[in-house]
Amino acid sequence: MPxxxxxxxxxxxxxxxxxxxVSGGLSLAIGLPLGLLLAATSPxxxxxxxxxxxxxxxxVNAVRSTPFIILLVxxxxxxxxxxxxxxxxxxxxxxxxxxxxxFFARLAEISVRGVPGGLIEAARAMGATRRQILWWVLIPxxxxxxxxxxxxxxxSMINSSAMAGAVGAGGLGDLAMRFGYQRFDNTVMAExxxxxxxxxxxxxxxxxxxxxxxxxx
Amino acid sequence: MSAAQDILSRALxxxxxAFEGVSRRFTPRNGAAVAAVADVTLSIPRGEVFGIIGRSGxxxxxxxxxxxxxxxxxxxxxxxxxxxxxxxxxxGLVALRRKAGxxxxxxxxxxxxxxxxxxALPLRLAGVAKRxxxxxxxxxxxxxxxxxxxxxxxxxxxxxxxxxxxxxxALASNPDLLLSDEATSxxxxxxxxxxxxxxxxxxxxxxxxxILITHEMEVIRAIADRVAVMDAGRIVExxxxxxxxxxxxxxITRSLLAHDEAVDREVLxxxxxxxxxxxxxxxxxxxxxxxxLGQILGAGARVVQGGVERLQGRVRGRLFVAAPRxxxxxxxxxxxxxxxxxxxxxxxxxxxxVDARQLV
Numbered sequence: 125m126p127x128x129x130x131x132x133x134x135x136x137x138x139x140x141x142x143x144x145x146v147s148g149g150l151s152l153a154i155g156l157p158l159g160l161l162l163a164a165t166s167p168x169x170x171x172x173x174x175x176x177x178x179x180x181x182x183x184v185n186a187v188r189s190t191p192f193i194i195l196l197v198x199x200x201x202x203x204x205x206x207x208x209x210x211x212x213x214x215x216x217x218x219x220x221x222x223x224x225x226x227f228f229a230r231l232a233e234i235s236v237r238g239v240p241g242g243l244i245e246a247a248r249a250m251g252a253t254r255r256q257i258l259w260w261v262l263i264p265x266x267x268x269x270x271x272x273x274x275x276x277x278x279x280s281m282i283n284s285s286a287m288a289g290a291v292g293a294g295g296l297g298d299l300a301m302r303f304g305y306q307r308f309d310n311t312v313m314a315e316x317x318x319x320x321x322x323x324x325x326x327x328x329x330x331x332x333x334x335x336x337x338x339x340x341x
Numbered sequence: 342m343s344a345a346q347d348i349l350s351r352a353l354x355x356x357x358x359a360f361e362g363v364s365r366r367f368t369p370r371n372g373a374a375v376a377a378v379a380d381v382t383l384s385i386p387r388g389e390v391f392g393i394i395g396r397s398g399x400x401x402x403x404x405x406x407x408x409x410x411x412x413x414x415x416x417x418x419x420x421x422x423x424x425x426x427x428x429x430x431x432x433g434l435v436a437l438r439r440k441a442g443x444x445x446x447x448x449x450x451x452x453x454x455x456x457x458x459x460x461a462l463p464l465r466l467a468g469v470a471k472r473x474x475x476x477x478x479x480x481x482x483x484x485x486x487x488x489x490x491x492x493x494x495x496x497x498x499x500x501x502x503x504x505x506x507x508x509x510x511a512l513a514s515n516p517d518l519l520l521s522d523e524a525t526s527x528x529x530x531x532x533x534x535x536x537x538x539x540x541x542x543x544x545x546x547x548x549x550x551x552i553l554i555t556h557e558m559e560v561i562r563a564i565a566d567r568v569a570v571m572d573a574g575r576i577v578e579x580x581x582x583x584x585x586x587x588x589x590x591x592x593i594t595r596s597l598l599a600h601d602e603a604v605d606r607e608v609l610x611x612x613x614x615x616x617x618x619x620x621x622x623x624x625x626x627x628x629x630x631x632x633x634l635g636q637i638l639g640a641g642a643r644v645v646q647g648g649v650e651r652l653q654g655r656v657r658g659r660l661f662v663a664a665p666r667x668x669x670x671x672x673x674x675x676x677x678x679x680x681x682x683x684x685x686x687x688x689x690x691x692x693x694x695v696d697a698r699q700l701v
Binding site: 243248264 | 411434439443454463
C-alpha cells in the first residue's frame with residue numbers, strides 16, 4: 125500500500141472514530157433519558173402518563189422511519205444552526221445523533237421495561253421515591269441490557285456514518301465511496317470493508333464483554 | 342408499671358393496623374367492575390401474628406397492599422398506628438413504608454447487587470451512609486443465618502436463602518410491622534417450615550406485628566395467632582386459629598381445611614361395619630379417649646382414618662372409627678355416649694350422612 129493511501133486510511137479512521145465518539149456520547153446522553161422517560165410514562169410505568177408517552181413515541185418513530193440519507197439533508201438547517209456550517213465532520217454529528225438517539229431510546233425503553241415489576245414494587249414498599257427507583261433499581265438492573273443496546277446503536281452508527289461523506293465529513297465510508305466505488309479501485313473498497321468488519325467486531329465484542337461482566341442474573 | 346396499668350395502656354394504644362369498611366374495586370379492560378376488597382373491617386393489635394387466608398383472587402393481596410399504601414381503597418379507611426394511610430402525603434407514605442418491612446413470594450431481590458447491598462438498600466434509600474448501612478445489613482444477615490452469603494449475588498442462592506435475604510432486608514430498617522405476601526408459596530415444604538420458624542422467631546424477638554397472607558393453611562397453623570378467612574373480597578370468618586380451624590363456621594373455611602376430609606370408599610362400603618366421624622374442635626378441651634371409645638364400640642373397633650393435631654395448645658382434628666355392626670344394638674345410646682367424648686359425632690356411610698335409626 126502506498127504511503128499516501130495509508131495516510132488516507134488513518135485520517136478516515138480517525139474521522140470515523142471522532143464522528144462515532146461524539147455522536148455516540150450525545151446519543152447516550154439524549155437517548156438514555158428519553159428511553160427512561162418512554163418506559164416510565166408507558167401504561168403501567170412508574171410515571172404512567174399517556175399524554176406524554178404518545179407524542180414522545182410518535183416523534184421517536186418518525187425519526188426512526190426516516191432514511192438516514194434523507195435525514196442528513198433534511199437536517200441541514202438545524203445543523204447550520206447548531207454547528208454553524210452544514211459541511212464537514214461537525215456537520216455530520218448532528219444528523220448522526222438525531223438518528224441514533226431515538227434508536228437507542230427505544231432499546232433503552234425495552235431494557236428498562238424488562239426489569240421485573242416485583243423489584244419496583246419491593247422498592248416502593250421500602251419507601252423509595254420515583255427518582256430513587258430509577259437510580260437504585262431500574263438503571264442498575266437494566267444495565268447489562270442497556271450496554272447491549274448501546275453496542276447495537278454504535279454499530280448501526282458506524283454503518284450510517286458511511287453516508288456522512290455526503291456532507292463532506294469524510295470517514296471510512298467516504299473513502300470507500302470516493303476511492304473504491306467512484307474510481308473503481310476494488311482493493312481500497314475491500315480494504316475499507318475489512319477495516320469496518322474489524323471495527324464492528326471489536327465494538328460488538330467489547331460491548332458483549334462488558335454486558336456479560338455486569339450481568340449477575 | 343403494674344400489670345393492670347400495662348394491660349390498660351395496651352388497650353388504650355391504637356391497634357397496629359385497622360381497616361374500617363374498606364372496599365376496592367377493579368375494572369378489567371373487558372368487563373364489569375370486580376370487588377377485590379368488599380367492606381372489610383378488621384383490627385390487628387400490636388405484636389400479633391395475623392394470618393389472612395383465602396383462595397387466589399380472594400382479595401388478600403389487595404388488602405395487604407393497602408396497609409403500606411401500595412393500593413388505595415375506594416372507600417373506607419386504613420389506619421396504621423392510629424394514622425389514616427389515605428391522608429398521608431408522599432413523605433408520610435415514605436415514612437410509613439420505612440416502618441413496614443415487606444416480603445414477597447418472588448423474593449424481589451436486585452440481581453445486580455450482592456446480598457449485603459440488597460439488605461442495605463432500604464437504609465441507603467433512607468439516606469444512611471454506605472458503611473453504616475452495610476454494618477446494619479451484616480447484623481440482620483446474622484439474625485437470619487445468612488452471614489456467609491453476604492458477598493454473594495442472589496442468583497447463587499437457593500429459594501430458602503433468597504427468602505432469608507428478603508426477610509433480612511425487610512428487617513433492616515427496624516420496622517414495627519412485617520407484611521408477608523405469600524412468602525413461602527414458592528418454597529418446598531421443608532424450606533417453608535424453616536422460613537416460618539424464622540418468621541415466628543423474629544416476630545416474637547423483635548416484637549413485630551406480622552401480617553401474612555397465604556393460601557396454605559399450614560402457614561397459618563404454624564405461626565399465626567389469629568386468622569381471617571377471605572372470600573370474594575370479604576372477611577367471612579375471623580378469630581383465634583384454634584377456633585377458626587377447629588370449628589369452621591363458613592363453607593370456605595371448611596373447604597380450605599377439607600384436604601383430609603374424604604374417607605376411603607372401600608372402608609365405607611363394608612356392610613358389617615359402621616363408620617363414625619368424631620370431631621375434636623378444641624373448644625371444650627376434649628381429647629380422644631381411646632379407652633372410653635373401646636368401651637362404647639366394643640371388640641373389633643378400629644381407627645380407620647384421621648388424626649388430631651395441636652393448635653395453640655388445643656386439640657383439633659377428626660377421627661374416623663369403624664365398629665362392627667353387631668356391637669351396636671342400641672345406636673341412640675352409642676351416639677349419645679360418643680357425643681360425650683368429642684365435640685361432634687356423625688355416622689358416615691358411602692360418603693353420605695345417614696340416620697342412626699336405619700342402622701339396625
